[in-house]
Amino acid sequence: MQEGTTSTLESGDLRSFALTLRPRADAELLALTGELAARRRELDGRLAAVAAELARRSAPDAGHAGIAQRSGDRTAARLVERTTGVTADEARRLITLGARITDQVDPVGSAVAAGTVSLATADAIVSELDRCAAAVPAETRHEAAAALVALASGLRSAEVRREAREVRDQLDAEGVPDREERLHQQRCLSLTPLPTGMTRITGLLDPESAALVTDAFDQALSPRRGGPRFVDPAAQTRADRILDDAGTTEQLMVDTLVHIVNLAATADPGELFGQTSPAVRVHVTAGDLARHAEGEGSGAAVLEGQAEAVSPATAERLSCSGAIPILFDATGTRALNLGREQRLFSPRQRIALAARDGGCLIPGCDRPPAWCEAHHIHEYSLGGRTDVGAGVLLCRFHHRWLHLHRHRIVRGGDGFALRHAHTGTATPLPSKQRIRVGDRLRT
Ligand SMILES: [Zn+2]
Ligand SMILES: [Zn+2]
Structure with a gap:
């Protein structure tokens, strides 16, 4: 490391530090980023260790004598949130990861202690693997965690989370329907009238609902929200009209929602609507689907565009009401069909x-x-x-x-x-x- 870098890093004056960055070469700036990130991992690890100790001293058996309660905070997480200014999520993360640092056999705790992974990456690995069913032995989890830690360097934490999710679904294929059901139970939508006269919509969609709803909006607002490029002149005219519309995409989302509600509200209840949006693609291995049909086995399927796996039962149901099943071979790498022509009810x-x-x-x-x-x-x-x-x-x-x-x-x-x-x-x-x-x- 260069002499100058050290002295600037140690310098207490942040503003002059910021100004010394201007003339630096790109390579130097990148090296500095890496160095600061390493220091930050070290410091975050220490903060996590302290947060975990605060939590230990605030344990419920300590009652009102606990440090959090004595400080006027209901929980240790609230205490950490207040004293550090981090979000509630971050406070929880500091405490749970901090508690793992002292566990010598825990690969994630060891990686945090060694400063090789950031807390965000450690959290991605831990929170996904922790959602394995209890039936998955601890050693298996540890091996998976160690492999993910090794893989993590150079990856963004969102990528590590995706890998961790995939590993988890392999370790615990039996748990896929349970996890799917848990997410399904968390679905919600609420309308809150605001003093301004507007009404706020908030809610959560489970992966299956999200796949359908997202696709409906994508189709209605294509090419504003992804979607295909058109060769057919009529479709092109429609696409141009959507592109030229003075409204923002967010405004057009509202118009689309209202339009869909209008259509549904005026529909004849005695008439069967169209089917599940046919553009939803569900990826599943032929073996998983066949085993499910025979009443045995487990497995996972993925809805295009959704991160969380769904069960073969869901894949089967969606393809029977109109989604396009894309069947893969046993390795999950080779598609056996490419979304065969749809044969929906006319x-x-x-x-x-x-x-x-x-x-x-x-x-x-x-x-x-x-x-x-x-x-x-x-x-x-x-x-x-x-x-x-x-x-x-x-x-x-x-x-x-x-x-x-x-x-x-x-x-x-x-x-x-x-x-x-x-x-x-x-x-x-x-x-x-x-x-x-x-x-x-x-x-
Ligand atoms: Zn019914
Ligand atoms: Zn069915």
Whole structure:
């Protein structure tokens, strides 16, 4: 290291330090960045260790005698947040990572102690691997963590997180449906009227909902939000109109949302809508899909554009209601098809399905056709044919439920029946069409 660099770094005057940067060569500036980053990792590690010690002294068994409570803070994290000025998330991260530094067998704690990874990177590894089910042995986790630490140098922490997520889904493929369900349970949307007269929308979408919603907006606002380039003159005119619109993309998002709500609100509840947006692509290995269909095994699928894996059950359900399944070989590297031509129910077939089933076929469910998806009784993803006789209406909830629990719908008598995956019993599924129910009551 150069003499000058050291003296400038040690200099207490930040403003003159900033001014000495101006004439420096690029290489020198980059070297300085690396050096400061190393010092920062060291300092962050120490801060984490102190935060963990504060947390230890604030443990619940210390009660009011705990240091956090004595300082007037409810928790150690609040104390760290207040005294350091970091965010609540950062305070939690300092405490949890700090506690690992003293653990000599923990690869992430050791890497933080050695100053080889930043806290953000350490957190990416730890928080993803910690979401493995308890069934994954500690040694396996440690090996994975060590491999990720080794991989981390030179990668952005977001990239490390993506790698960690993939490793986690491999270690704990059985946990994919649980993690998917947890995310699904966190979905929310709220409308808050503000004093200004505006209303704020806030919410969280689970990966599946996000894939559908994102795609709907992308399509409606293409080319503002990604989307294809057009060769067809009509599509090009439409694209130009969207590009030339004086509104910002965010304003057009609102217009699109209102338009979609308008369409939905004025739709005939007795008519089955279009299907799951066909541009959603779901990547899954053929083996995982086949094993799921046979009622065994586990695995993971990925919705294009979404970071979190979904279960093969979800992949199967989405492809049966219109998403494009892209099947991969066992290694997950070679695509066996490239989104084969879609064979969705035609508008005429949808009218026939709506008229025949009258809504979700599951007993006790009152969702009308407009709220339903068309389920293929011979799974579309496994080569089922798209004719009306192979489709039944299920609401989104019951469609999820059916695939998740591997129940099957089979032909029975002159209609359909639900074959329970665990008991094997078959429950008849009479049509919800009122006219037909009336007929039955009369006989
Ligand atoms: Zn289905
Ligand atoms: Zn239902």
